Amino acid sequence: MxxxxxxxxxxxxxxxxxxxxxxLASNAARLCEGGNIRVWTSRISQGVEMCVWDDxxxxxxxxxxxxxxxxxxxxxxxxxxxxxxxGWFDLGAGxxxxxxxxxxxxxxxxxxxxxxxPIVGPLRHVDRPPVPLHS
Numbered sequence: 001m002x003x004x005x006x007x008x009x010x011x012x013x014x015x016x017x018x019x020x021x022x023x024l025a026s027n028a029a030r031l032c033e034g035g036n037i038r039v040w041t042s043r044i045s046q047g048v049e050m051c052v053w054d055d056x057x058x059x060x061x062x063x064x065x066x067x068x069x070x071x072x073x074x075x076x077x078x079x080x081x082x083x084x085x086x087g088w089f090d091l092g093a094g095x096x097x098x099x100x101x102x103x104x105x106x107x108x109x110x111x112x113x114x115x116x117x118p119i120v121g122p123l124r125h126v127d128r129p130p131v132p133l134h135s
Contacts, residue, residue, distance in 0.1 A: 001041050001050075008043045009111030013101055016081045017041070020099045021050045023074040027097070028054035036094070045119050047084050047103035055094040 001021055005014050021039065028037045032054035042049045062079075065072030078086055084100030112119045 004041055004043075005048065007115060008048075008117060009115040010043070010048060010103065010108075013048060013103065016083075016101055017048055017050060020078055020081050020101070021052070023078050024050060024052040024097050024099065027060070027074050028052045028056070031058070032056045032094075043108075043119065044100070045105065045108065047101045047108065049084075049098060049100045051096050051098040053091065053094055053096040057094065059090070059095065060088050060097050 001017055002011075002014050005011055005017060021041070025037065025039055028039075033056050036055045038053040040051050042051070060075055062075045063072035078099050082099035082101065084102035086097075086099035088095055088097040108119055
């Protein structure tokens, strides 16, 4: 992911993106049933989107951990870092959980120009059903 963000001129967002992806991927690794996980990062016109698919049929659930608990805060952190929103969708054979970092469109265009990789506009594949993590 760091390489992709750097090549897109978005290295300033590596910390937030890595935190989000770490939480999403570790949840998937801990809960998936068949061991099948797919992760991807996309540069979209509104910023950066991270998405993790796993074969677990259950929906993501935000925990209310005890103050001294050492786990259970992953989706709370995802919500905190996902300035462009987050949610999930059922795929029949598993689910995908996504989160976005919103980045100013002017910044995105400038980064695209500096790196020589233009943004061609909104992409249809990034439209996500409006199922928030807390529903």
